[in-house]
Amino acid sequence: MNTQLSRRDFLKLAGSFAVAPALPTWMPRMAFAPQGVEPLGDIIVVVFQRGGMDGISAVIPHGDSHYYENRSALAIPEPEDGSDKTGIDLDGFFGLHPSLRPLKDLWDEKTLAIVHAVGSPDPTHSHFDAMDYMERGTPGEKSIPTGWIGRHLQTAPWQNESPFRAIGMGGVMQAALRGPIPVTTLKSISDFHLQGDVSQLTEIRARLESLYNLGSSLDADAVETFNAVNILDKIDVNNYTPSGSAAYPETEFGMAMKQVAQIAKAEIGLEVACVDIGGWDTHNQQGQLEGELPTLLDEFSSGLASLYHDLGDRAKRVTIVTMSEFGRRVKENASDGTDHGHGNCMFVLGGGVNGGQVYGQWPGLAPENLFDGIDLNITTDYRDVLGEVVEKRLKNPALSEVFPTYADWKNLGVVRE
């Protein structure tokens, strides 16, 4: 497929393919794929922790004495069996923050893997540049306008015209999704319908469609909106009960994760969902066992675990990956917070994950091992993690197009083929 295809071209192309008769509009991959071939990889859910998570508070290197030397107020105590006031040991060296308790079962089941001292190699301490680079998938390079997920969707060896192929939760489009493939943004399924004088709704909708067919820059978004409305009208949202032990937090993030599960279960062509959770910029009074960061970690982990449990058997074909633009300074500041840092940790969760392991080489927190003398070094490029997921789980071999500026691939083995 020509990777220079513009979004407008693509819409035309998709339209010309869309003639496959008698198929529901949301099963379009059947119209693209040869009979009998299973083109689908996993659904990927990408959780972005905006603000810079303190990775060494989330997954503590309790075996590294320099951790405790640098964090007199904020370090999480070494694991002790049966205590909820200490780290939860993982492998004798690393441990989970006690507020990440919901993830421990998944670790034990070997569906959760952690990568540590991982991140984007660009040294910026700017949130906005760091996020930008990470979501483009091209650290240090701003000339490529698309995002890594956008390019994955574009270069996948199948196509799928469902408006729910890629969704951005929260009503905005995450920069990673940028590209020629249309994205549906969503705040709430139950609000996603057209309002107005009920007796005239059909007419109103027809005229709106005409008004958005006159060549404005908004036409493509409007087409997506109408298609999405058609499909969501058929989903019963009010009677949704999560399955398993899922207990989503009653927060924007929790609700977003719950709706991802609903859309995945509705089988309307979902391949990619991006979900944000903000508030990680803990410069001041970050909190050790209680407070700002622990509250966020609790929300984060129960959201992840709930989605996994809610998906039930489907979780075998779902991979959840988390990331944050950078970690935080190894040494805490005098306002009991932490400033912008470098290396961080990522969580990878799903049926195809080689879990129960912390991946990556620990660079150590001794002063001579720190990046620029102050930050956790990065020994694993975050693209090694994502590349492996794209290739092995999403079944897209075109890594050189998804991550065009990266060549130095390392095999981690964090997911299975």
Add this chain to the structure above:
Amino acid sequence: MTITRRDFLKMSGMFAAWTALASCAPSELALTPTAPALTALPPLPLDDESLLVHTLRRFTFGPTPAMIEKAKRIGLSAFIEEQLFPESIPDDATDKMMDQFTTLDMTPAERFKLEKKGLPVQELISATILRQRHSERQLFETMVDFWGNHFSIYIAKGGCKVLKTDDDLKAIRPNALGKFRDLLHASAHSPAMLVYLDQATSVGDAPNENYGRELMELHTIGVDSGYTHHDVEEVSRALTGWTVVGARDRKKDFGAYYFNPDIHNNGEKHVLGIMIPSGGEDEGMMILDLLASHPSAAQFISHKLAVRFISDSPSPEVVDSLAQVFTQSDGDTRQFLRALIQSDAFKSSAGQKFKKPLDFFISALRVTDASIKLNQRNGRMLQKHLELLGQVPFTWSPPNGFPDYEEYWSTTSGLLDRWNFGMLLVTNQIRGVEVDLNQLTKDAASAQDVVDVLSLQFLGQLLPDNARSILVDFASSGNLDANIPSIAGLILGSPHFQMR
């Protein structure tokens, strides 16, 4: 010998000139000697009605027919000149609306007692919406919005709930059409900002870098200006001691700015290659002056203003020429806006800016001549609608402010929410808000009339023929009167109304 701030101002002026010579591209140098000294706008072409409507769309929250009428009558340049001096424009009706709010004039300590009910936050947001909707000083309100978003503060963070009101009234509003340097100093002394970016709790032995970094990256010189991590550390050291009287301090003026020498990191600092002598609070003052007059700040602010008022991707040429005006006028906002309005880039940019959700929301209220009754409950309901659209003022949590790019806001849910809001508004289904479509269409006899009258009312001009015929066709089917609300909602939902 100690260097006074006055000496330093002279020095930093020299520094600016030096840097301009040393680092600017040849094209900028060529422009350096003479930029037009603008004291008032020269007459702008009066016969060009579309330029007039375009200019008003950019410098108001939606031009009402009365404003367009007035601009035609006195001339566009005279209209803009008047708007540039808002105190000359009577605005009693809007001022009177502020009387219903009790917390705007309170001290932070008084507001603090009401904080649990959320009253100070809700009142500031409601007051902002009402001013943008009703004020005759529309250009001023667009600049208050711009600078408030440039020096963005997340109102839900801790003490900001009671302090942001003062930031709005005492830092942003008094300086919105003044000198950038004064605005920067006001913001840096604003307790809400110091709390929001953790400066208030930064202490000397291990300074917190949050404010120091964003001061350079977001408020002044921009991330691409070449400062280093060392510069961030030095600025953060210099600013230790810039703090706010806290609840635990048991002092009278709770919530006020003060400099606390006990937590200041003493010693000289080096910022952007300039030595800042040890001098307590003066160190920070010098750094603010240095940043305000830095050539990169001229570029950065000019680019941002051009993005707001010209297009999402203004040409480097127009940004360069505006940066010249910025530098030569010592960051004078009025001079800057005069130059911007006269630029060819501005004149040829009609319809190129996608309305941010707040632009859409306020403009819909203005052009429908909606009356708003804001008791507490209605205020909350109205904010819910704005929240769904995506932009309640002061609620963007990262420090970079709400984005101003079409790509960011033109999403599926974004469009749907706008279509729905337009329909709810014109069918009077928004609590506390009333639109009188009968009044607006009282002189319209035919389907064509209805479409044209409402287009003129909402857009300031007729719809192009292709869009017009779609609506005329709809209006002609069935009972015209029954179709009027849907026609009105469709115009508010049309692609034409999404642009400014």
